[in-house]
Amino acid sequence: TLSFNLPESVPSSPTSSVFSDSSEITMSSASSRPDSTRQTSADVAERDYFNENPAPASLEKYTKQAKEFIDFHAAAGRRVVLVTSGGTTVPLERQTVRFIDNFSAGTRGATSAEYFLESGYAVIFLHRQFSLLPYSRHYSHATDCFLDFLHEGPDGSVVANEEYQSKMLKVLRQYNSAKKQNLLLTLPFTTINDYLFVLRSIAQLMRPLGPSGLLYLAAAVSDFFVPPERMVEHKIQSTNATDSQKNSAKENVESEETFDNFDSSPAVPRSKRLIVDLDPVPKFLKNLVDGWAPEGMIVSFKLETDPEILVHKAQYSLDRYQHHLVIGNLLSTRKWEVVFVAPGQSDKWIRVPRRRKTIVGKENIPDGGEESDRPLNPNDLPEGE
Numbered sequence: 001t002l003s004f005n006l007p008e009s010v011p012s013s014p015t016s017s018v019f020s021d022s023s024e025i026t027m028s029s030a031s032s033r034p035d036s037t038r039q040t041s042a043d044v045a046e047r048d049y050f051n052e053n054p055a056p057a058s059l060e061k062y063t064k065q066a067k068e069f070i071d072f073h074a075a076a077g078r079r080v081v082l083v084t085s086g087g088t089t090v091p092l093e094r095q096t097v098r099f100i101d102n103f104s105a106g107t108r109g110a111t112s113a114e115y116f117l118e119s120g121y122a123v124i125f126l127h128r129q130f131s132l133l134p135y136s137r138h139y140s141h142a143t144d145c146f147l148d149f150l151h152e153g154p155d156g157s158v159v160a161n162e163e164y165q166s167k168m169l170k171v172l173r174q175y176n177s178a179k180k181q182n183l184l185l186t187l188p189f190t191t192i193n194d195y196l197f198v199l200r201s202i203a204q205l206m207r208p209l210g211p212s213g214l215l216y217l218a219a220a221v222s223d224f225f226v227p228p229e230r231m232v233e234h235k236i237q238s239t240n241a242t243d244s245q246k247n248s249a250k251e252n253v254e255s256e257e258t259f260d261n262f263d264s265s266p267a268v269p270r271s272k273r274l275i276v277d278l279d280p281v282p283k284f285l286k287n288l289v290d291g292w293a294p295e296g297m298i299v300s301f302k303l304e305t306d307p308e309i310l311v312h313k314a315q316y317s318l319d320r321y322q323h324h325l326v327i328g329n330l331l332s333t334r335k336w337e338v339v340f341v342a343p344g345q346s347d348k349w350i351r352v353p354r355r356r357k358t359i360v361g362k363e364n365i366p367d368g369g370e371e372s373d374r375p376l377n378p379n380d381l382p383e384g385e
């Protein structure tokens with residue numbers, strides 16, 4: 001079983017198993033973090049971002065809910081994990097019609113949250129609105145229409161089909177148990193701005209937990225966004241824009257001038273093209289590790305599509321942010337394998353045996369993975385995955 005062995009200072013409690021596997025990843029509290037007393041460029045970027053972007057309307061409500069949840073479980077001596085899940089969006093208009101999305105169904109986060117709950121954690125599930133949720137993910141519209149699991153009983157009641165009864169009853173009992181014990185708090189986000197404000201607030205609330213607080217960042221987070229001063233109010237027009245719309249869109253057109261040397265499609269006149277000018281999102285992981293939750297246990301995920309760079313990028317992230325674990329995964333094989341990159345430990349690929357369903361499959365979480373020192377060849381995947 002993979003164990004997050006928390007440092008000695010944490011109250012003794014069973015190690016948590018997140019992925020069932022024979023490997024042992026020991027996470028000890030990071031001791032070599034830079035001096036957090038001096039103002040760094042990350043501090044300046046954080047201050048500017050949160051001063052220049054509007055707090056989401058839900059921030060105060062979610063902060064209150066999270067504080068009550070954390071206080072309740074801290075008083076019970078229970079470990080708390082913040083699981084982030086799903087993709088953040090980057091709106092292109094204030095009255096958003098178009099947006100740039102980051103890929104994520106929420107399967108990784110929702111499944112991991114179930115395992116944390118079954119391992120005795122209290123879970124704050126900060127998730128993309130309408131993405132998969134713990135337990136209900138097994139019956140969500142995204143995978144199977146839940147009505148296909150039901151039929152009308154002889155007395156007109158709604159009955160689960162025989163073949164699904166045992167599994168559905170198990171999931172329902174787990175779900176109701178989590179609800180009854182107040183072990184699961186679900187908070188939705190949509191945009192990158194929602195996500196960053198709420199993440200910062202919750203991470204700061206978790207600070208008193210010290211290493212009993214685990215931050216498990218599985219959300220697919222935007223790296224670029226449209227800053228407020230360049231965000232148009234109304235839907236960007238493709239044709240027949242009124243003068244006022246032309247004027248407001250003019251700001252967008254103006255920015256095209258700076259892209260002259262990118263003009264790679266002369267066939268399409270400039271006025272017909274939409275060239276989007278994005279700024280980088282502050283590298284918030286640095287702020288989180290050094291300032292928001294400096295004593296927390298922090299696990300981030302690194303998503304790549306090129307197997308040649310994944311481990312390097314994961315190691316770079318770990319070296320740059322000095323947190324506890326980076327779980328790397330490739331888009332094409334994310335359901336079958338992940339690589340653990342931890343300080344002072346060799347990289348460890350963990351893979352679901354190909355004869356079984358996926359690492360986050362609906363039916364059977366594998367009772368043991370395979371270890372390897374190299375990624376899967378995407379061409380080796382079974383049909384249909």
Ligand SMILES: CC(C)(COP(=O)(O)O)[C@@H](O)C(=O)NCCC(=O)N[C@@H](CSSC[C@H](N)C(=O)O)C(=O)O
Nearest residue numbers: 104105106107108218220221283284285301302303
């Ligand atoms: C999104 C998936 C692949 C799960 O997929 P579903 O099961 O379909 O939900 C997840 O495993 C993952 O890699 N999540 C992390 C993806 C991500 O955006 N990672 C960031 C790092 S965390 S965002 C941190 C920010 N960019 C910074 O560096 O400060 C990256 O790769 O760059």
